[in-house]
Amino acid sequence: MTTRTPDDHALTRTGLAPSGRGRVLLIACGALAREILDLKRLNGWDHLDLTCLPAILHNHPERITDAVRTAVARHRGAYDRLCVVYADCGTGGALQAACAELDVEMVPGPHCYAFFDGLARFEARDEVTAFYLTDFLARQFDAFVWVPLGLDRHPELRDLYFGNYERLVYLAQTDDPALTEKARASADRLGLTFERRFTGYGDLARAIEAWAV
Structure with a gap:
């Protein structure tokens, strides 16, 4: 499930959103899409965009880190800030290490x-x-x-x-x-x-x- 990625023509590219805040992309597990969209709507966080990786990656945690790396590389140039909405999720610390290397933030904790x-x-x-x-x-x-x-x-x-x-x-x-x-x-x-x-x-x-x- 992917929502409002930079491939969508309606997106604002790098720069200030109408609110005056920079554009932020949440790179998330697809299992969290509904909750994130609800939070965006309830709080009026229109400067946050969301792209989701397949939720089935939870059954293959060894694939999560590379999938996140690919998403970061794809979207970095279009946003002021990238944030990863995964916890460790069975990656044995590999995802946290990759996020630190890539200079992106992630949700703390072992899993959702x-x-x-x-x-x-x-x-x-x-x-x-x-x-x-x-x-x-x-x-x-x-x-x-x-x-x-x-x-x-x-x-x-x-x-x-x-x-x-x-x-x-x-x-x-x-x-x-x-x-x-x-x-x-x-x-x-x-x-x-x-x-x-x-x-x-x-x-x-x-x-x-x-x-x-």
Whole structure:
């Protein structure tokens, strides 16, 4: 999913936006697109543009760093500032090192579950037996969990993958009863107890706000 990249003729190129602020491009995981667009709309951050890398890269974290490098190289000349809306996301520190080398900022933390929950709270809980869903993963559970793990074809593998988990924790960005039921159904399919935790946008909102000013 890509929204308003420099290939779109309507974009303002490097220079001041109508607000007097420089143009900022958010290079984000596609799993965060809806939340980022909501934050842009709610806060009137019209000087922020968004381009998203495929959300399925979460299943291949070894590819994330190179994809971000490519996006930075493609867009750097068109913006005053580039910001990467990924946490570490399984790259083992490689993404953070690349962002430091490229002189671009990124969201702190191990993954999106942590920054939605709030980094301090997430680390304090130390929930090693919890499997997490966000709004995106509640919607896309089959496409990003069930089918890639082969559970649609071999449901007997469920205990191999999830036998060490005890709970499915749904970190809800929105108050959506239909999504809550999807998440609850996913917990049932995995044989896990269910917990819903409303987080809103958490530290994601604070990170983007810092880049927007």
